[in-house]
Amino acid sequence: MPRSQEPLSRQSQEHAQASLHKEQAQSRDSANERPRGRGPASGQPHSHPHPQEPGSAVPRARRAGKNGDGADRHDAIYHAISDAIIEHQLRPGARLREDALTEVFHVSRTGIRKILQxxxxxxxxxxxxxxxASxxxxxxxxxxxxxxxxxLVECGLMPEVADYMTADAARELKRMASDEREALRAGEHSRAIKLSAAFHERLAGLSGNATLAAFVRQLCSRSSLILAVYGTTGPLGCEAHDHDDLVDALERGEGNHARTLMHHHLKEIEASLSVVEETASAPDLHQIFGMVR
Amino acid sequence: MPRSQEPLSRQSQEHAQASLHKEQAQSRDSANERPRGRGPASGQPHSHPHPQEPGSAVPRARRAGKNGDGADRHDAIYHAISDAIIEHQLRPGARLREDALTEVFHVSRTGIRKILQxxxxxxxxxxxxxxxASxxxxxxxxxxxxxxxxxLVECGLMPEVADYMTADAARELKRMASDEREALRAGEHSRAIKLSAAFHERLAGLSGNATLAAFVRQLCSRSSLILAVYGTTGPLGCEAHDHDDLVDALERGEGNHARTLMHHHLKEIEASLSVVEETASAPDLHQIFGMVR
DNA sequence: CAGCCACGCCTTGTATACAAAAATCAGGCG
DNA sequence: CGCCTGATTTTTGTATACAAGGCGTGGCTG
Structure with missing residues (x-):
């Protein structure tokens, strides 16, 4: 009964999701693990617009340099770490110590924690x-x-995507596919992996369903991680012309064909994974010892 | 300023760790919004009793008494809030002030923040x-x-679920469906909503795919929220025998039939939503003033 | 010589303190 | 009489301080 009315202007539905841009290379090099040493991590100031020395001897000196919020900074850090993981610059199992990240990104542990979460x-x-965190x-x-x-999801989305496909989108997708192929040929594995994930994400985004697009984005990130563990070195993920063929089918509006292509494409990736059984402890030990940096 | 640790913080901390079982039943109902007035509402003389025993309740039980952390406590709070939202005890738009939650759950803002995130x-x-947060x-x-x-997902999962279906699972699902129907008949909307969501979640869980199950769980939660906004009061979500029919089909191993049933079921729920347009401000005002609720 | 225990450091978990920003309320002016 | 502006208050954002737990190391003892 004592139900008070709302302030009536509460329709700000800002949803922080699907920010699919902003991929500038950034300092993602010095947040890797460290074999339990005491020495401080390589504190390269790198290119940070933040005028602060890593000595952390300034308790609350800078207060004005910040923009309205630290949200975008957090977002940038999130993307930096996320990209580093997706690009296999941070391998599975790598520890992410909080103060190491603190001193890399010049944000206090509170913010790091949020991002890590x-x-x-x-x-x-x-x-x-x-x-x-690791x-x-x-x-x-x-x-x-x-x-x-x-x-299930990506194949199921293909008919939808075929409906929404435009010439512009097709051009963009083809450019991404070609970039990816080029990166693959140049041996830039990191770039190729990221571009492949970006291709799939973009494709899902074209369905118009933000929820499913976000889900696919997450699945692609995890796939990248899976490739890092079980992937074979040779045919790295998406091969040759699969993406191009896919775009062609979509451009012609052949949703069902595209679905079939996607099915085979994903099947192929999955089949390329080396399902080496590692239930015993020996492979585990091997991996751990072989992976000290 | 090396301020010494107050007994307040001390007891609060121990209290948080020790009384894990005492007040999580009543803690869900009093976290609703407040008309942003000052003074009167917030001037609660902290009537909640602090049943803390400074006598070092369990300092030695390192495995049994308090498990690793307050993590389970956080989890309990998360579930309390989540359930309250799903059951429509917290309506969309309701503000969730951090210190209100702090004083309800006796956890400091750090933990509340984590949960809110x-x-x-x-x-x-x-x-x-x-x-x-709201x-x-x-x-x-x-x-x-x-x-x-x-x-896409739930229907696509049906064949899988049909394969994994066992007699036990079918019995459990039927019990859930019957419980839900009973709650619906008894007018307990909250319970019915939660049971309906639980049914769908359980169903997805039977597919054996944890990732997709988690996704469905999330979708069900959001669906509950959607029902709170656009739902009509009458036929509340899942109607009558839909769930039973679904389980029957699954029990017989008819995955395709189950898929069709699920398709119609979801379609029906979606169709029952009232898509009242509220783009202008006038309807907003109307709704607010006419909505004594 | 080997196993066990104790100590200590390192790292995270949690709370609190402080500051900034937004929203509301009060008052004055057009 | 309404709108705008100023101040207050509330509330979040951020950092830091403190406490505790785990892991490794070193010394002791059987």
């Missing part, structure tokens, strides 16, 4: 209760689930 | 940059997206 909810990092190492069943989900 | 990532609450009011396009996603 977000990454954890997207399954890109794993938060072990007292041990901190890049998740997907299990085999997770890998299976992720690819099954992609089959 | 998690809820925000699941789209159950909206975090407006300087205005805090239960999200789904837009019409969001509603469309969510239901399209459910169509």
């Amino acid at each position: 977000r990454l954890a909810l997207e399954q890109l990092v794993t938060l072990t209760p007292r041990r901190g 890049v998740t190492r997907p299990t085999e069943s997770e890998a299976r689930d992720v690819f099954a989900a992609r089959q | 998690r809820l925000a990532l699941e789209q159950l609450v909206t975090l407006t940059p300087r205005r805090g 239960v999200t009011r789904p837009t019409e396009s969001e509603a469309r997206d969510v239901f399209a996603a459910r169509q």
Whole structure:
């Protein structure tokens, strides 16, 4: 009964999702793991517009230099870490210590924590209760689930995408596919991986369904992680002309054909994974010892 | 300023860890919004009793008494808020002030913040940059997206579920359906809504795909929110025998039939939504003034 | 010589303090 | 009489301080 009325102007539905741009290369090089040494991480100031020395001896000196919020900065950091993981610059199992990130990005642990949590909810990092954050190492069943989900969702989206396809979008997609192929040929694995994920994400975005697009985005990120663990070095993910063929079919409005192509495409990626069984401890040890940086 | 640790913080902390079981039943109902007035409402003389025992309740039980962290406590709070939203005890647009939650759950703002962020990532609450958290009011396009996603995923999962269906699972699902019908008949809307969501979630869980199950869970939560805004009062969501028929088909292993049933079921729910347009300000005013609720 | 225990450091978890910004309320002026 | 402007208050954003837990190391003992 004491239900008071709302202030009536509460329709600001700003949804922070699907920000699919903003991919500038940034300082993502010095946040890798460190074999339990005492020495401070390589504190390269790099290119930060933040006039602060990493000595952290300034308790509250700078207050005015900030823009209205630190939200965009957090977003940039999030994207930096996320990209680094997706591009395999941070390998699965790599620890992400909070103060290391603090001193890399010049944001206090509070902000780092927030970002880490977000990454954890997207399954890109794993938060072990007292041990901190590390890049998740997907299990085999997770890998299976992720690819099954992609089959279901991405294939199911193709007819929709075919309806919404425009010449501009097709051109953009083809450019992405060609970029990816070029990166692959040039041996730039990181770039190729990211471009492949970006292609799939963009495709899902063209369906017009923001929710499913976000889900696909997440699935692609996790796929990249899966590739990092189970991927074979040779045919890196999406091969040759698959993406081009896909775009062609979509451009012609052949949704069903596109669905079939996507099905085979994903199947192919999944088949390229080396399902080496690592249930025993020996491979685990091998991986751990072989992976010290 | 090396301020010494107050006994307040000390007892608060121990209290948070020790009394895990005491007040999570009553803690869900008093976190509603408040007409932004000053003084009177917030001037509660903190009537909640602090049943803290400074006598070091369990300092030695490192595995049994308090598990690793307050993580489970956070989880409990998360579920409390989440359930309250899903059950429409917290309506869309309701503000979730941080210190209100703090004083309800006896956890400091840090923890509340973490939980709020998690809820925000699941789209159950909206975090407006300087205005805090509020239960999200789904837009019409969001509603469309969510239901399209459910169509795609839940229907696509049916064959899988039919394969994995066991007699036990079928029995459990039928019990849930019957409970839901009973709650509906008894007029307990909250319970019915939650049970309906639980049914769909359980169904998705039976597919064996954890990723997709989690996604469906999220979609169901959002659906509940959508129902709160656009739902008609009468035929509340899932009607009568739909769920039973679904389970029957699944039990018989008829995946395709189940898919069709699910398709119609979701279609029906979506069709029952009233898409009242509220673009202008006039309807807004009308709704607010006419809505003594 | 090997196993066990204790100590200590390192890292995270949590709370609190401080500051900025937004919204509301009050008052004055057009 | 309404609108605008100024101040207050509330509320979030951010950083820091403190406490606790785990892990490694080193010393002791059987």
